[in-house]
Amino acid sequence: MISTKARKRALGFVLALLLVGVYALVSWIEAEQPDAAADVRIPMGAKPRIIDVQPSSAPPGGTVVVHFVSEIESREEVLAIVDGVKVPPLDVRGDEVVFQVPDVAHGTADLRISLNGRKSPPRPLPIEAPNYLKSIRNVVGGLALVLLGLLTLSRAFRHRAGATLRRRVGGLTRSMRSSMTFGVAIGGVTQTSTLAAALALPSAERRLLSFSSAVTLVLAAHVGAVMIGSVLPLAASREAPLVIAVGVILRLTATDQRARSTAKIVTGVGLLLFGAHMLRSGFAPLAEQPSVLLDLRHLDVSSLTGLVLAATFGAFAAFVTQGPGVVFVLVLSVTQATSFLSVDQALAILVGTSVASALSTTLVSWPLGLTSRRIALAHGILALASVLVMWLMLPWLPELVATLLRSDPEEIDRGKKLLHPNVGLHLAVGFIVMQCVATLAVFPIVGRLSKLLRPAYSRSPTRELGPSLQPISVVLLEQKRALEQMKVVLEGEPDAPAVLERHLERARELADAHLAQASAGSTDTDTLVSILSVEQSLEQVRYTVERAARRGVRLEGEGGRFIHELHALLLAGLDDAVTLVGGGSGPEIDDLRAREIQINATEAALREFLRAQIEAGDVTDSTNLLRLAELANGYETVGNQLYRLGLGLVPEDF
Incomplete structure (x- = not known):
């Protein structure tokens, strides 16, 4: 006879699986819907014709990238015309032109491209006032959700640290290889270094994980996030509400403390991912400004100053988005859809994601204790060492990847959008190789660094009581x-x-x-x-x-x-x-x-x-x-x- 508790647990799992299955089915049906505009190709003519505008709307003073086609090959006299106002371009490369939106009234403006005196048909361009209140709301709310997710995870892991968790974490301390494998898996699945730190540091504080294993885990988690985030550049945070819903279902059907703690872990992961999603939404207006990206184009990655600036931008972007995946998507979209960034410049930006991972570990470690802060310090030192290794690889890595892939990343394909179809694979392979080699290069010093940084202790011989007594x-x-x-x-x-x-x-x-x-x-x-x-x-x-x-x-x-x-x-x-x-x-x-x-x-x-x-x-x-x-x-x-x-x-x- 099946007990009531068993039936309740089974009901929870069935409902959770049903929810995930329905979501997957609907997503698959939507993905299979034919795109009517996918095969539409705009013919070139004597007059230029606008085929795409990014971003689709902009405030006065903002910058937009316009893609156009034309039979005229000369690009000497290119102008943008917004509601009759002629605007000189900020930059022109091929069939791309970047210009700054003039100070016109909010609403919908007519956008045209003038090429050697020939004007394109008008294209509507929404002129919107910057919604800074929405950005602030998303940033503040995202940070709050990230903190709530961290607190939920920390408490859930504390209650869940029973026999099963002790066996699994104990297994991690037996070899550095198993710690690295587990870290890569966590980073790859969650796409955030913060979650790996939220698992490793409290476990180390509660003596479920050794110091060196915790350092290895957070270091490897970034590699896992890079590997999966480069292969699957779409962030999984869009499914965060689904994860939260699964956690709520498991919580409502939980019958004991372990089941409730498991449900809280799932809910905490969902809250953390949803917070990262809101952070990305809050910082999206900055990321969507091509003027910022245009400045990045002039980075000289052959100089130390250029390398530091590129890494700083990458570290900042990865820190606020809680993982390297979003930064990779941003850099990939720029290098693939524009000519503003070369492969070596893009890789130089992505180098900074290692520093962001260490900053996330520091953020999590600060309120936990001395051991956690020392782990964060070790992670920071190893991250800086890996940055130096990756900088040494930048001069020759793009050419090596091009040779291995036997393709040209600068090849241009003209279709609905102007794309560099090969650069995505080049960038993904380069990013993964760069991170893996750098991590393997610094991995041998993890043990020695752990011995130096773990909380200090002293040994002294125990004093004896006197000559008449045996030693203790x-x-x-x-x-x-x-x-x-x-x-x-x-x-x-x-x-x-x-x-x-x-x-x-x-x-x-x-x-x-x-x-x-x-x-x-x-x-x-x-x-x-x-x-x-x-x-x-x-x-x-x-x-x-x-x-x-x-x-x-x-x-x-x-x-x-x-x-x-x-x-x-x-x-x-x-x-x-x-x-x-x-x-x-x-x-x-x-x-x-x-x-x-x-x-x-x-x-x-x-x-x-x-x-x-x-x-x-x-x-x-x-x-x-x-x-x-x-x-x-x-x-x-x-x-x-x-x-x-x-x-x-x-x-x-x-």
Whole structure:
């Protein structure tokens, strides 16, 4: 019999899938509708004929780009005529002319092109007053939605950071390659570096992600956004309301805290994307002014000043739009539909998107904590290093791409619009290659930079109590022997419980001797308290181990494998504690965090496996697994105490 909660969850997924399916179907039907004007080609004649105007409307003083066709090849006498007012062009290249709209009354003006005295038929040009209030409203509202999305995501991830999330994030800390793969995937799917930072930084603060893995993740997220954003230049933020709707449906049908947190994550992503969409709408009037783009045409990318100016423009545009995709679309549209920017100039602008990604990480990190701010600093340093690498590639990269693609990016195709049909592929390939090579070039220094920038800590040998006492590290050695003996007890050795008791009693006696001298101030009290906490947790586990042995628990199969993994992790933790107490070169804080995550993940995996066995109806094996789960819970407690001990020996300097 299906429970009410299961039916409610199923209803939520069905409604969400139905909504997405209907949306996809409607989008596909609209895409399949024939465009009646797609095949219309305006014939050239003696008189010039206007075929396109961008933007379609402009305020007085604004600039527009006019595309026209004419049999007359000479372009010496070109004028724009707006309601009878002759306007000299700002720039003419081929069949493109840029002019500034004169101060005429608002409404619809007649636009003509005069070429060597021959006038084109009129074309209506709406003259509108700049709607600055709308732009301000979109910018302020977009920023508010971005912040709301970040808050929603942060809280949702905090509530969702249970066993499943711990296992997944713990997997990221095991190798830099998996961190980079996950970062590329996040950046490619979301098309925003802010979302990757919103995931990585709170996870690092909550010790679900190591410092170097977090740096790798935010660095790789930008590469993923570049790769997908260059191949699919249409921004996905248009579907943000759909994402929000799916999140609301999942929230209304959620039956537990995990499901509600998942729904909030989806909603937070939608709010973040919708905020980015509103930001783009607010800054669109600036992006649509060809006068700004016309100034970019004169950038000298062979000089340092030109490179810095181009990168600054790209960084600003990518920062306000929360990702490189929009900047790529803007630059692509200019290079493809006009001749204002060459490929190397366009790539020089796109270089700045790496800096924008680091700025977004800084924006997210500031309110979170010292670790997050250090990660943002590392990201900024790596972004600047990658910019230098990309600048070195600019002189030869466009020619290399042209050789590989065997096409000319400057080739012109005359149709409804004047286009450079090849430049889009050249620009996309160049942008992707440039970012990937630069990231791979700086990736080897991530580990060393992480060690330099992670929150500082100090190691010092633990002071001893006096010549009559054993070193405090001997307490840990006795605890390790006791832990090793626990495995022997579980294997059924009859004398093992007595040996286990002796080791724990010896460890307790040594610890009590140190504790008796603590008031004299000759010992590290915090370290001693942590060691006593480890001792207490081991004594509790001792009773669990002996009870499990009496009940005939079996360390076999999948459940036994989990126990063996936990046992090995605890032994490694005690070895590291002995090294750290003696002032030796022990593990880094990130290593301690990774081990704690792995211990928690292993214990959670055993519980998940137990739940699956119970649902499958395997009563015999489930009984054995229940006893193993009780043992694993005790081992997890020991692991947590060892982690706290390690943090005390290598304290973070907040």
